[in-house]
Amino acid sequence: MAFRRPDTQDVTALAESYGMHPGEDAVATYAALIDASLISYDAVEELYATIAPQAPEGRAGQRPDDAANPLGAWYVRTEITGAPGGPLTGKTVAVKDNTAVAGVPMMNGSHTLEGFVPDRDATVVSRLLAAGATITGKSVCEDLCFSGGSHTSVTGPVRNPWDPSRTTGGSSSGSGALVAAGEVDLGLGGDQGGSIRMPAAFCGVVGHKPTYGLVPYTGAFPIEVTIDHLGPITRTVADAAVALDVLAGRDGLDPRQPADLVPEQYAAALGGDVAGLRVGVVTQGFGWEGLSEPGVDDTVRAAAARLGELGIEVVEVDLPWHRHALHVWNVIATDGAARQMVEGNGYGHNWDGLYDPELIAHYGRQSREVADQWSPTVTLVALAGRWSAQQEQTRHYAMARNLALEARAQYDRALADVDLLVMPTVPMVAPPLPAADDPLEVQVARALEMIVNTAPFDVSGHPATSVPAGLSQGLPVGMMLVGRRFEDTTCLKVAHAFEQLVGGFPTPR
Numbered sequence: 001m002a003f004r005r006p007d008t009q010d011v012t013a014l015a016e017s018y019g020m021h022p023g024e025d026a027v028a029t030y031a032a033l034i035d036a037s038l039i040s041y042d043a044v045e046e047l048y049a050t051i052a053p054q055a056p057e058g059r060a061g062q063r064p065d066d067a068a069n070p071l072g073a074w075y076v077r078t079e080i081t082g083a084p085g086g087p088l089t090g091k092t093v094a095v096k097d098n099t100a101v102a103g104v105p106m107m108n109g110s111h112t113l114e115g116f117v118p119d120r121d122a123t124v125v126s127r128l129l130a131a132g133a134t135i136t137g138k139s140v141c142e143d144l145c146f147s148g149g150s151h152t153s154v155t156g157p158v159r160n161p162w163d164p165s166r167t168t169g170g171s172s173s174g175s176g177a178l179v180a181a182g183e184v185d186l187g188l189g190g191d192q193g194g195s196i197r198m199p200a201a202f203c204g205v206v207g208h209k210p211t212y213g214l215v216p217y218t219g220a221f222p223i224e225v226t227i228d229h230l231g232p233i234t235r236t237v238a239d240a241a242v243a244l245d246v247l248a249g250r251d252g253l254d255p256r257q258p259a260d261l262v263p264e265q266y267a268a269a270l271g272g273d274v275a276g277l278r279v280g281v282v283t284q285g286f287g288w289e290g291l292s293e294p295g296v297d298d299t300v301r302a303a304a305a306r307l308g309e310l311g312i313e314v315v316e317v318d319l320p321w322h323r324h325a326l327h328v329w330n331v332i333a334t335d336g337a338a339r340q341m342v343e344g345n346g347y348g349h350n351w352d353g354l355y356d357p358e359l360i361a362h363y364g365r366q367s368r369e370v371a372d373q374w375s376p377t378v379t380l381v382a383l384a385g386r387w388s389a390q391q392e393q394t395r396h397y398a399m400a401r402n403l404a405l406e407a408r409a410q411y412d413r414a415l416a417d418v419d420l421l422v423m424p425t426v427p428m429v430a431p432p433l434p435a436a437d438d439p440l441e442v443q444v445a446r447a448l449e450m451i452v453n454t455a456p457f458d459v460s461g462h463p464a465t466s467v468p469a470g471l472s473q474g475l476p477v478g479m480m481l482v483g484r485r486f487e488d489t490t491c492l493k494v495a496h497a498f499e500q501l502v503g504g505f506p507t508p509r
Helices: 008-017 024-037 039-049 123-130 173-180 197-203 237-247 294-310 321-342 357-373 376-392 395-417 440-451 456-460 488-502
Strands: 074-081 092-096 134-139 163-167 186-190 206-209 230-234 278-282 313-317 420-424 464-472 475-482
Touching (some): 008 024, 024 039, 074 173, 123 186, 123 237, 173 197, 197 464, 197 475, 206 488, 230 237, 237 488, 278 395, 294 313, 294 464, 294 488, 321 395, 376 440, 464 488, 475 488
Parallel strands (some): 278 313, 278 420
Antiparallel strands (some): 420 475, 464 475
């Protein structure tokens, strides 16, 4: 299909959008020049058709009825069996619906992708299937994944299996709920502000955000290329480590990944001696005014103290930059997501890797038609990010990216003295789901208030594991273990030792 050429009226409007005012003769000349340059666009479309992927035959996805989906956690059900004999043979997986499974509908929790069916598997999906996993469906995620609560997906709220009136956390809301409820062995999650770890904490399961770049993001819907992560949600640390063995490593298609990346052996490291390690309890991770619940802070401090029974030295660490890093994340997530996710049709531009032209086109067309139906958090990002661009030319994004280097250095400095940092994953237990008619400011608060400890490590890129620390008010409390970059084994090894020490983690009644 030939690319439509602009006429002189189109060129005049284009020029005026840049503040230009060329004369009539110049407009006619530019129209002709543009016409000639678009020949290459036609050629690229013809060439791409020769390499465009074709979805495998026999795959499909079906929306479950309410009776079969009491938590609202499934988007579609499917049954895709992986290769026999791999380390995940017999394991069932729910893939977060921001991640492509070829031939299966992908909505990303939003009307902007409704009706889209990808033609290629994400790298992580290919790896899960090659390892023998069975994909039993796509799990609900929040609207464009921009919520730490579980009330923004257009399919409806995802309910916490511990108490269906409460949030599961987001944006990997469905994966967290399905793993906690025992409906799947493994949930695949994404994490830009805490979206693996927050559902894990609220639902009482294990969530591991890998080091930035350790797991390829190829084939997952991006929010902001500098903070995008994928990782596992599981009931045990051992399952998370086995999954990370499968997921980690370069695919050659994702610019987030360093060229010299060599994954560790995560499952093999479990059970190793942790005596002699040193853990720092971060003062600034506790006592968030208006957010932190004493029961949560006390439960995490008690859990951290128990690490001493394993021969680990537990010390207090003063890290003021942990509070500063949240502001850095907020600017990057707002300006970056507005430019890439909202205005850049998800993928944006100017990076070297594998794009999804079909998704970009589908999203681009529909986003112009359904913007009034975006969740309050996506709307907030779109408005604030565009205002920043109009008023300040996104210079604060540039400042924040430079400050991200300082934040990383501050965490690196702290981790030179201790092997892990410890704090609550989220400062509260799972709050009640907001009502549909709650005020806008309440809807936004219930979506963003819980990110204060998790979001900084999406900016810094350090690995972080959330494990259940105990219960408060009868609900799960998450403890987050943060390690040195690309030393994910330390996080998982200590998390596993803690799990063995406490005799395993509680499950919903």
